[in-house]
Amino acid sequence: MKRGWAGYAFIGPWLAGFATFTAFPFAASIWLSFTRYDIVSDPVWVGAANYNRLLTEDPIFWKSLFITVKYALVAVPLSMVVGVALALLLNLEIAGIAIYRTLFFIPSIVPVVATSVLFIWLLNPQTGLVNGVLSEFGVAGPAWLADKRWAFTSLVFMSLWGVGGSMVIYLAGLKDIPLALYEAAIIDGAGAWQRTRHITLPMLTPVIFFNLMMGIIGSFQYFTQAYIVTQGGPDDSTNFYALYLFNRAWRYLDMGYASAMAWILFAIVMTMTIAVFRSHRRWVHYEN
Amino acid sequence: MYRPFDHERSAAGTRALWAIAIVLIASVAVALALPQTMPRRFPDRKPIHVWHPWTAEWKTIVDRIVATYNASQDRYEVIALSVPAHTAASKFLSSVAGGAPPDVIVSWDAVIPKWAEGGIIMPLDGLMSAEERERVTRSAYPISLKIGTYKSRLYAIVTGLDVYACYLRTDFAREAGLDAERPPETLDNLVAWGEKLDRFDSNKRLVRAGFLDPLSSVLGLAMFAPAFGGGFYDWDRGVLTLNTPENLRALSFLAGTRERLGFENVVRFESGHSGDVANAAWPFITGAYGITIDGQWRVEQIAQYAPDLAYDTFPIPPPVGGRAHAGWASGNFAMIAKGAKNVEGAWEFIRFWSGIDNPDRAAEFYTWGGWLPPFPDLAEAPAYREYVEKNPRFKAFLDVLPSEYLQPMPPVSHQAYLWDRIAAAYAAAMRGTLRPDAALARITLENEREVAMHKELGYTE
Numbered sequence: 001m002k003r004g005w006a007g008y009a010f011i012g013p014w015l016a017g018f019a020t021f022t023a024f025p026f027a028a029s030i031w032l033s034f035t036r037y038d039i040v041s042d043p044v045w046v047g048a049a050n051y052n053r054l055l056t057e058d059p060i061f062w063k064s065l066f067i068t069v070k071y072a073l074v075a076v077p078l079s080m081v082v083g084v085a086l087a088l089l090l091n092l093e094i095a096g097i098a099i100y101r102t103l104f105f106i107p108s109i110v111p112v113v114a115t116s117v118l119f120i121w122l123l124n125p126q127t128g129l130v131n132g133v134l135s136e137f138g139v140a141g142p143a144w145l146a147d148k149r150w151a152f153t154s155l156v157f158m159s160l161w162g163v164g165g166s167m168v169i170y171l172a173g174l175k176d177i178p179l180a181l182y183e184a185a186i187i188d189g190a191g192a193w194q195r196t197r198h199i200t201l202p203m204l205t206p207v208i209f210f211n212l213m214m215g216i217i218g219s220f221q222y223f224t225q226a227y228i229v230t231q232g233g234p235d236d237s238t239n240f241y242a243l244y245l246f247n248r249a250w251r252y253l254d255m256g257y258a259s260a261m262a263w264i265l266f267a268i269v270m271t272m273t274i275a276v277f278r279s280h281r282r283w284v285h286y287e288n
Numbered sequence: 289m290y291r292p293f294d295h296e297r298s299a300a301g302t303r304a305l306w307a308i309a310i311v312l313i314a315s316v317a318v319a320l321a322l323p324q325t326m327p328r329r330f331p332d333r334k335p336i337h338v339w340h341p342w343t344a345e346w347k348t349i350v351d352r353i354v355a356t357y358n359a360s361q362d363r364y365e366v367i368a369l370s371v372p373a374h375t376a377a378s379k380f381l382s383s384v385a386g387g388a389p390p391d392v393i394v395s396w397d398a399v400i401p402k403w404a405e406g407g408i409i410m411p412l413d414g415l416m417s418a419e420e421r422e423r424v425t426r427s428a429y430p431i432s433l434k435i436g437t438y439k440s441r442l443y444a445i446v447t448g449l450d451v452y453a454c455y456l457r458t459d460f461a462r463e464a465g466l467d468a469e470r471p472p473e474t475l476d477n478l479v480a481w482g483e484k485l486d487r488f489d490s491n492k493r494l495v496r497a498g499f500l501d502p503l504s505s506v507l508g509l510a511m512f513a514p515a516f517g518g519g520f521y522d523w524d525r526g527v528l529t530l531n532t533p534e535n536l537r538a539l540s541f542l543a544g545t546r547e548r549l550g551f552e553n554v555v556r557f558e559s560g561h562s563g564d565v566a567n568a569a570w571p572f573i574t575g576a577y578g579i580t581i582d583g584q585w586r587v588e589q590i591a592q593y594a595p596d597l598a599y600d601t602f603p604i605p606p607p608v609g610g611r612a613h614a615g616w617a618s619g620n621f622a623m624i625a626k627g628a629k630n631v632e633g634a635w636e637f638i639r640f641w642s643g644i645d646n647p648d649r650a651a652e653f654y655t656w657g658g659w660l661p662p663f664p665d666l667a668e669a670p671a672y673r674e675y676v677e678k679n680p681r682f683k684a685f686l687d688v689l690p691s692e693y694l695q696p697m698p699p700v701s702h703q704a705y706l707w708d709r710i711a712a713a714y715a716a717a718m719r720g721t722l723r724p725d726a727a728l729a730r731i732t733l734e735n736e737r738e739v740a741m742h743k744e745l746g747y748t749e
Contacts (some may be wrong), residue, residue: 003401006302006305006306006309009306009309009313010305010309011314013312035745036745036746038406038408038641038700039382039384039406040380040381040384040385040406040407040408040409040626041384044744045400046745049744050744050745051746053741053744055743057737057740058737058741059737060734073539081680081724091730098720124560125556125560126556126557126558126559126561127560140491142556143552143555143559143560145559146555146556146559146719147552147555147559147719148716148719148721186577232712233712234716234717234719235712235715235716235719235721235722236608236712250377250378250381251404251704252402252702252704252705253378253381253406253704254744257741257745283482
């Protein structure tokens, strides 16, 4: 019993913080999503009006949802492909590999705000490094962040900057694959591609599954880069769901409306998470 | 290999865990017990907590005003806190909700109608003496009252106005054979000057815009709509006027200035200069613009960062049949929070800063940062007149100040939303992705949807 109390003493501060700053607001936001609320005045019950307006009368809501889904569909697979590819390369036993691993991992620990400001400079159409390099090859780079056709794509490419975080997890997954499987495959005459296709990737699927889940959840919460780099523009082309939600809550003071948006987002993320979980038996292979 | 359970080691581990837990709890207790704020300079005085959005060199000026106030009397101590603008609203609202707001909040954002509607800030009318009310309502510049008033009640006192005028690089003008001593007096003339000042590289890319209002810093439509006889709000009738022939003419004119240069060319040009608009890197200083439009604070920045720059300022010339000295204006303004603990002190400090009680003394504050005062008698005070004589380029802004055609953001409770939607549609029109008439129609539709939503949710408009 005494030992149990020691455990509770340790997790007590976290439990108190969780109850106060997560569980209570989480529960309160359900109620608030059915109210008109501006933070300072008392909430006023409006029934399902917030949900009704969101789903039937707010094109910006649908546009921001579409942009966010598009981002999830493009950025998540892209970061997985790049992450796995990098991990495969950095799994090679060559001289100085530890340095390469460190170099590829470092960007992922740079604060997002600093990264965003860095990319504003890199993507400057006149003085930025990206267009500078392109011009060396005779290519006139676009106005990346100001052109409606390129702003979204720029943010997708920016997301690859932080791929080092998932790469390390893939790398750990690769290290966990038993060498005996490769030895057996080589004896059977399997080539490099066949070993990758039939051993590496299947054995890596638990890690891919984990990163897929985290990637989907992270994509639907995408906010900081859009807030700093494009502020939702040009012409709403990067007005992500979380950014619109933030503006509704803190700029327009429609906390009830924003709470309804948050719950719709929660429902979407939960649905997708459950769908991916249900599918995992068909494509995720565990060693045992 | 089997290892028997080591009771001694387990007990030692438990003791270590307890020790860590106690150290952690003690650390938290000590941190909570330590004083949470800087020691007061005048602990015997009643505090007035003031939040303002200025940082860097502007914060120094606010600190100087605060120090002057604290030295001027012995009843109150102003404790000023710089809260950067992009987080100020959320922090302020949380503080009001939490019952610990500052006494005075200074802002320049689109907040007054919404905060007034929600009872987040106090109406100031009731705090004023009859004499003060008379002074404020009768002698303030019309734009000061428009900014601070919502539904006929005064919620904010403007502490500094921001108006806009043309900046001309006189060296470029002379190179182009233009008479820099006699700047354009009509909008057509301004455009003609701009064409002569444009410069392109060998790939026909714009490297210097002869005349362009900077998309990133000034909402050009808000600036030019009043000059064309329009604007977003009819102050006499109290209604929004979004999709009007005058606004369409203004938007078409602005789109035309970009279409002439090539929309894509301008997007690339503006984007190349959008990240470095502050201080010495302002593109006008670096030579990216021949003529541009910006606020009066640039005069002070040029004096500081490029004192030898050859330039001049002049009011935005009106179109044929349009209005002179018309345009958009904004400002920073002081409000008193609901739940403020020192309302009397808050009002006294606002009076001090804005010069309601002593214009001659306050006029000096406005010379420290090249700010435009909210009252004409500050502008006419000896200290300010002396400042303008030393900085003659300020005159273009002062000439515009008394104009009744200056318009701030429309005083509607969904002001921030409306402003964002106007900005988005305007930007689309300026990029050539939306025709001017379609842009105005979109703004109108989005506004109608928002108003309908407010009605459905039971907001009072």
